[in-house]
Amino acid sequence: MIEILRLRLRMTLLWDNCYRVILSVAKNIALLFVCFTLAGCAANKVIYPVVPSYDKVYYTTTKDGWSLAIQHYPPKKSPNGKPPVILCHGLNQNYLAWDLTPKWSFAQYLSERGFDVWSVSLRGSGKSTKPGWAHFLELNQLKPELLDRQNYDFSKFNWNMDDYISKDVPALLQFMKEKTGQSKFTWIGHSMGGMVMLAYLGQHLDRAIENLVLIGVPGEINRPKTQLQELILSQKTLVRMTLLINMENFSNMSVPFNGRLNGPLQILSYNSENMSRSILARFNSYVVENSSSGVISQITTMVEKGDFLSADGLTNYSENIPNIESNLLCLAGKLDNMAAPGAVLAVYHQALSPDKTYRLFGVANGYSSDYGHNDLLLGKNAPEEVYPYILNWLKDH
Amino acid sequence: MKKIQSTIFSLLGIVVLVLNLNGCAFKLPSQISVHSAKEFVALTTDRVPLKLVRFQSRTLSSNDPVILLVTSPHTNASFWSLDGSVDLPRYLAKRGWDVWAFSFRGTSQSKTREEPLFDDYVTKDLPAVIAAIQKKTGKKKIAALGHGFGATALLSYLEKESDQHISQAVxxxxxxxxxxxxxxxxxxxxxxxxVRPLFFNQTNISSDVQSRFSILAEEKMPTALIRLFKTFSETGGLGLDLSSLSAPxxxxxxxxxxxxxTEGLLAIYEIVGSKNKHxxxxxxxxxxxxxxxHHDLVLSSFAKKEVYPYIFEWLEANKND
Structure with missing residues (x-):
């Protein structure tokens, strides 16, 4: 009897020790994991540096007092006499999407071929005004005089796509007209950068944009919901409750797992088979930016209702697409989950432009791979396949 | 010296021969084949014999739901069961379905002298096969599943006949x-x-299934399909109107x-009249x-885990509509 009790006691002690050892090992592993992740993020910036090649940064101010940055890439050989090119980045991104490495730099690619290139940053991204830690720290102090201050602008924490369309775009076009002395421009928008111009042109019938190049830009999303879309919709309430959507830290943390993670965000933004790891690392640590809940909830509404609506739901930008008369080039990626070929075709078929072209980037057209959303700019073979296609189109227009 | 040389050469020759034969043996289907299932013949109105294959569970009862599998005319009925791991008929048969597959006219299993037209597939072959199955099983309506051009033929059939004989379609x-x-x-x-790699993408299909496909299932591309494909490039499609369909x-x-x-399929899907459509x-x-x-949906090793269960669950859920 006593023997059995002793044995039991010994077993309990043994288990207790084991339990402790397991716990401490687990803790250490967790700690190591966090350290490696952080170190990975930091090391990544050293291993994969990004040196933008712009000549000068200009700033302009919107009518509600936000400062917008414009990077200028002057033509490197004799100018070709084509209208100046304005590049506009997409959702949660900044101007570096156009200028990541010497090879994967569409801005440089065009300027080397005689184009006058201007890369703009919408509010809240790049070198434009953006709510950062400074604003949060100020608010956290909770000083009554700070809250009482009449001119303290809380709207700086939140903005939406309507602000881009009705405030940023007019300010940018005004600046461009004054700076270049020209009246016609080429607008090249990736993803949301194209949606913004699509909505602006649909409403204002502005003739300043002679050529419009849309890279992975959805006009409407009318189709049975996919599981990815349902996942986006399930986050709707959370998005509405948040002020600033911190994508920057998220994507920084994913850097050490580059190419190995394939979560919903990765599925949405690129085809991992078509992105080289060094580009992916640079993209995640430099290009991805925070976004406001206003912008994201407008995108969620588009996923939900199928049409691109204003924040108050009164204006339907998708219905205004027929008003577009600029020369139009629509590019779509076969495996794009953000702007599926069908959504891009909606723009192509509805716009009344006399001169319009649609091109699918996938093996069906003889390209090396089926392109995803960001692959169209940063894919493995984008500099050999996508850039020349756009260049040839620009040369003809 | 010459003797040694000749022995070395003959030895090498034997090794090469053995390796070659081995390769052939590897490619030939050994254990599983469609022929273990029961075979029938359906006669069309213009007296073309079509080969029908029936797969059924061991405990067959008259209540078992019946499903007809329609493959593209450039493959034959063996397409569905090329390997033990990718075998849609047996997957369904094991789960209580009475499964029928057939080969369109013009294939090696349903020979005909004349060059078939696409309309023959729709207006002669499909009605004959469906009538034969109805006679054999005593069922008024059967379910149907098509892949590739077989599905195109099935859709054209549904456009013409609506759901007189079809209870549900995939x-x-x-x-x-x-x-x-x-x-x-x-x-x-x-x-x-x-063009071939575009519809037969080899990355997701095992090499075993690939070689079985080309030996057992693949037929000469019929001129009817080549002509149809040309029509697509001129007109952008068949312009099917399924607004009068009411079957799931x-x-x-x-x-x-x-x-x-997908975007082309959605254009057809949008005007389908059925209330119950997915x-x-x-x-x-x-x-x-x-x-x-294209072929991954039936032949890839992922299909058994992801596509087959989805189809089976949908078929079960919409059985009695």
């Missing part, structure tokens, strides 16, 4: 409608080697499929393991 990637402008490969000849319909597309792209794209946007290509 169409996997029918090449039938496209949103213009078409990609470049549409302007290449369908029978050329450049499941439309399946592969995200990577260029032969039957659309499913098999790709990363529905969190599947791979982006499915």
């Amino acid at each position: 169409v996997l990637a029918p090449p039938a409608q496209y949103l213009l402008p078409l990609p470049d490969f549409f302007f290449l000849p369908l029978e050329s080697d450049l 319909l499941l439309m399946v597309s592969g995200k990577k499929d260029n032969f039957a792209p 659309f499913r794209e098999f790709g990363s946007n529905n969190f599947y393991q791979i982006n499915y290509d």
